[in-house]
Amino acid sequence: xxxxxxxxxxxxxxxxxxxxxxxxxxxxxxxxxxxxxxxxxxxxxxxxxxxxxxxxxxxxxxxxxxxxxxxxxxxxxxxxxxxxxxxxxxxxxxxxxxxxxxxxxxxxxxxxxxxxxxxxxxxxxxxxxxxxxxxxxxxxxxxxxxxxxxxxxxxxxxxxxxxxxxxxxxxxxxxxxxxxxxxxxxxxxxxxxxxxxxxxxxxxxxxxxxxxxxxxxxxxxxxxxxxxxxxxxxxxxxxxxxxxxxxxxxxxxxxxxxxxxxxxxxxxxxxxxxxxxxxxxxxxxxxxxxxxxxxxxxxxxxxxxxxxxxxxxxxxxxxxxxxxxxxxxxxxxxxxxxxxxxxxxxxxxxxxxxxxxxxxxxxxxxxxxxxxxxxxxxxxxxxxxxxxxx
Numbered sequence: 097x098x099x100x101x102x103x104x105x106x107x108x109x110x111x112x113x114x115x116x117x118x119x120x121x122x123x124x125x126x127x128x129x130x131x132x133x134x135x136x137x138x139x140x141x142x143x144x145x146x147x148x149x150x151x152x153x154x155x156x157x158x159x160x161x162x163x164x165x166x167x168x169x170x171x172x173x174x175x176x177x178x179x180x181x182x183x184x185x186x187x188x189x190x191x192x193x194x195x196x197x198x199x200x201x202x203x204x205x206x207x208x209x210x211x212x213x214x215x216x217x218x219x220x221x222x223x224x225x226x227x228x229x230x231x232x233x234x235x236x237x238x239x240x241x242x243x244x245x246x247x248x249x250x251x252x253x254x255x256x257x258x259x260x261x262x263x264x265x266x267x268x269x270x271x272x273x274x275x276x277x278x279x280x281x282x283x284x285x286x287x288x289x290x291x292x293x294x295x296x297x298x299x300x301x302x303x304x305x306x307x308x309x310x311x312x313x314x315x316x317x318x319x320x321x322x323x324x325x326x327x328x329x330x331x332x333x334x335x336x337x338x339x340x341x342x343x344x345x346x347x348x349x350x351x352x353x354x355x356x357x358x359x360x361x362x363x364x365x366x367x368x369x370x371x372x373x374x375x376x377x378x379x380x381x382x383x384x385x386x387x388x389x390x391x392x393x394x395x396x397x398x399x400x401x402x403x404x405x406x407x408x409x410x411x412x413x414x415x416x417x418x419x420x421x422x423x424x425x426x427x428x429x430x431x432x433x434x435x436x437x438x439x440x441x442x443x444x445x446x447x448x449x450x451x452x453x454x455x456x457x458x459x460x461x462x463x464x465x466x467x468x469x470x471x472x473x474x475x476x477x478x479x480x481x482x483x484x485x486x
Contacts (some may be wrong), residue, residue, distance in 0.1 A: 097424040101260060108436055108474070109281075114317045122204060128340060129159035131150070133319075136186055139272060149389055155253075156229050158254065162427070164253055164325055166465065167323070172412075173438045175418070175434040176310075178395065185191075192402070201324045204458070206483075208232065208233070208234045208483070208486035209232050209234075209257055209258035209486075210253060211232055211481075211484060211485065211486070213460075214228060214230060214260070214479050214481070215228075215230075215260050217262045217477065218262070221264050223265065223267060224265060224267060225264075225266070225267055225300060225302065225475060225476065225477065225478060226262055226264065226265075226272070226476065226477045226478075226481045227241065227248065227262070227263045227264075227265045227292055227477070227478045227479075228260055228262045228276060228438035228477065228478070228480065229241070229255060229260070229262075229263070229480045229482075229484050230259070230260040230479070230480065230481045230482070231255045231256065231257055231258065231259055231260075231276075231481075231483070232257075232482065232483045232484060232485075232486060233257060233280075233314065233336065233482055233486075234257055234480055234483075234486070235257055236254050236255060236256050236257060237254075237255045237276040237277065237278065237286070237482060238252055238253065238254055238255070238276070238277040238278075238279075238280055238281050238282075238283070239252070239253060239255050239261070239263075239274065239275070239276060239277075240252050240274075240275045240277065240281070240282060241263060241272070241273070241274045241275070242273065242275075243269045243270060243271055243272020243273065243291070243292075244269070244270045244271045244272070245265075245268050245270060246291075247268040248263040248264070249263070249267055252281030254283060257277075264480075265293065266293070267293055267295040267300045268293060268294065268295040269291070269292070269293040270292045270293070270294070271291065271292060271469045272290070272291050272292060272293070273288045273290050273400055273430050274288065274289050274291070274480055275287070275288040276288070276313075276314065276482055278351060281290070282459070284350075284351075285313075286313040286314055286351060287313040287314040287380075288307075288427060289304065289305070289306050289307075289316055289318045289480055290304065290305045290306075290307060291303060291305070291318075291478060292304075292306040293475065296422065298473075298474070299322070299324065299473060299474035299475065300322075300469075300473065300474070301321070301324075301471055301473055301475060301477075302320040302322060302327075302472040302475030303469070303470075303471045303472075304318050304320055304330070304332070304469070304470055304472070305318075305453070305467070305468055305469045305470075306318050306330045306331065306332070306452050306453070306468035307447070307452070307453040307454060307468065308332075308337045308355070308445050308449065308452055308454055309357070309453050309454065309455060309456055309458075310354075310355055310357075310358055311349075311352040311353055311354045311355055311358070312332075312339050312343070312352065312353045312445060312448075312449070313330070313333040313339070313351060313352045314336060314339070314482050314483055315334050315335070315336055315339065315449065315483055315484060315485060316331060316332060316480065316481065316482055316483075316484070317329055317330070317331030317332070317333070317479075317480070317481045317484040318330050318331065318478070318479070318480050319331075319479050320472030320475050320477070320478050320479075321416060321472070321475070321476050321477040321478075321479065322472045322473055322474040322475035322476050322477075323473070323476075324472060324473020324474035324475070325471075325472075325473050326470050326471050326473065327470070327472035327473070328472075330451070330452065330468035330469070330470055331449075331468075331481075331484060332448070332449030332452055332484075333449075333485045334448050334449060334485065335485050335486050336483050336486065337354060339352075339409075339448070342438045342444060342448055343407070343444070344441055344444050346359075346368075346370065347441060353441075353444075353454070354441075355400070355441050355454070356370065356371075356400040356439050356440070356441040356442075357370070357397070357400040357401030357402070357403075357455060357456075358401070360395075360397035360400055360401070361397050361400075361401055361403070363391075366397060366473075368393070370440070371396055371397055371435045372395075373394050373396055374396040374399045374400070374416055374438075374439075374455070375395065376384050376437075376438050377395050377399075377416055377421055377437060378391055378395070378396065378398075378399055378416060379392075379395050380421065381412055381415075381416065381421055382394070384397065385412065385421065385424075387411070387412070388409070388412045391404040391409075394406065399413060399416040399417065400417065400439055400441075400455065401455070401456070402455060402457050406457075407456075410457035410459075410460040411424045411425065411460060413455070413456070414426065414455075414458065414460040415436075415459075416452075417438060417439040417442050417455050417458075418432040418438055418439070418442070419431055419432065419433055419434060419435040419436060419437060419438030420432060420435070425461055427459075427461050427463045427464040427465075428464075429446070429465070429466060433446070433447070436439060439454070439455065441454065442454035442455050442458070445446045446466070451466060451467070451468060452466075452467070452468040453466070453467050453468055454466075
């Protein structure tokens with residue numbers, strides 16, 4: 097299987113590449129990792145301590161999931177982050193760098209573009225991190241990239257099938273997401289990746305993460321490039337057709353496969369068999385496992401979503417989702433999802449997209465390798481590919 101971004105394969109046919117810089121200015125207080133994403137963050141060059149890593153409990157939006165990422169302190173100023181100039185300013189209809197064309201009418205029925213090497217940025221901008229976003233889906237996406245430190249421009253721009261766009265991000269960019277929409281600017285969110293950039297004296301640390309805690313909408317690859325450690329890809333390399341055809345029964349919602357955490361937290365579904373499936377194991381956990389006493393009265397939905405008592409109990413949330421109540425600290429992933437009951441959604445995610453978060457505490461234990469988090473030292477670039485295998 098060809099894995100884009102690793103230098104293999106033939107050059108991309110008619111790949112369109114555009115370059116953008118700068119960020120949108122909005123004065124606001126620093127926010128916690130999850131809640132900030134819905135706001136318009138500021139473009140700040142204020143000095144101060146860097147953000148922490150984004151590891152720990154995944155920052156999906158399932159009810160009850162605790163904040164896992166960095167918090168910023170103080171009030172960010174509204175001075176402009178100087179990301180350099182852009183030939184196209186903030187216009188969504190940017191010029192191409194290499195002069196090649198792409199069919200602007202690409203849609204659901206268009207052929208999937210070839211997955212060749214990721215086109216490099218046209219130049220290395222000082223005091224910035226180059227962020228490349230590539231669309232190898234057979235249809236256009238609209239991209240919104242925002243975090244505490246800047247909204248990358250052009251905001252909400254259409255990314256055609258086969259097109260790569262480069263943005264200039266600040267070296268301090270915390271609690272950030274790059275979000276893809278299907279039907280226009282901020283219309284029908286289909287997928288996202290998460291990152292926090294930390295500017296330190298020895299270089300920028302690129303913390304990045306791919307998560308399917310809320311749903312699976314598109315296969316994605318995210319990879320940091322730098323001269324330090326852990327600059328590795330996290331990705332789902334299944335064709336998009338596998339996402340639509342393989343989603344567990346009842347969880348397919350339009351173009352997304354919804355997680356059991358979100359599905360069962362909906363009061364309309366809480367009486368369904370799938371949403372009461374873990375009830376006996378939750379009770380057994382509370383009655384027999386030291387440290388799980390607080391689970392008395394907890395529900396299957398709480399366990400799926402790591403909510404309520406399980407929001408502060410990574411071990412038992414992970415054990416119940418995996419069917420590992422009697423061996424919760426075992427890092428051998430081959431033993432997970434064998435002993436029913438367990439989360440059929442989490443099992444399917446790991447079969448389809450190994451090593452990616454499927455529920456909020458899927459990184460427990462840390463040596464199991466079940467999360468898609470990396471911290472790339474000396475970071476220079478971040479590359480994101482939607483639909484890396486078509």
